[in-house]
Amino acid sequence: MKTHISVPVETKLFLTLVDFLRSNGDARDPAEVVSAAIEYWLDNASWKPELLTESSTRGYQWKSLFLPDGTEIRMQYKGTYFYAKVEGDDIIYNGKSISPGSLANTIAGNSRNAWRDLWIKRPHDKEWRLADECRSDANDAD
Structure with a gap:
């Protein structure tokens, strides 16, 4: 007989x-x-140590790419740079929470590939990097 709690x-x-x-x-x-x-x-949990401790690191999880709190995001469109920032667990653009795909589409006014249009500068990065390059690095680390 199985018991339950x-x-x-x-x-x-x-x-x-x-x-x-x-x-x-x-x-x-x-x-x-x-x-x-x-x-x-x-x-x-035995082979993923991150499951055994509660992380206090805030940030936005974009598929396989983690963007820590403080990450800057930019996109150049028609000669103008547009900026967003990771605040806590959200990407904030013009004061509102937004996904990377919606950010790229909002800036351009049409359907865009956020991986190829957004540039990332995490708090530890010295230079801006294309989101797709950051994703490749994250996938290689897995």
Whole structure:
């Protein structure tokens, strides 16, 4: 016989999980998925040390590229530079939170590839670097 305990999960997070399962046609009980997530964490924590300590580093996770708090982002369009900055866990442009793709599209007014249009200068960088180059470096480190 299996026994169970209750683990407090924020209501909003649990409802997000329920909606995600529903929208993806997954009929599993959300509690079963939570158990699977715990098992996944346990399987990975031994070889991913970052899972064992809570990070106090703030920043924006852009796919495989982490942009720490204080990272500057710029894009040149029609001879003018436009700037955004990572503040906390968000990219801020004109006072509002925005994704990298939306930033490039907003600046240009049409569909752009943010990896090829945005330049990054993280707090430890001495020079601006194309986002796609930073992504390649991050992928090579994995």
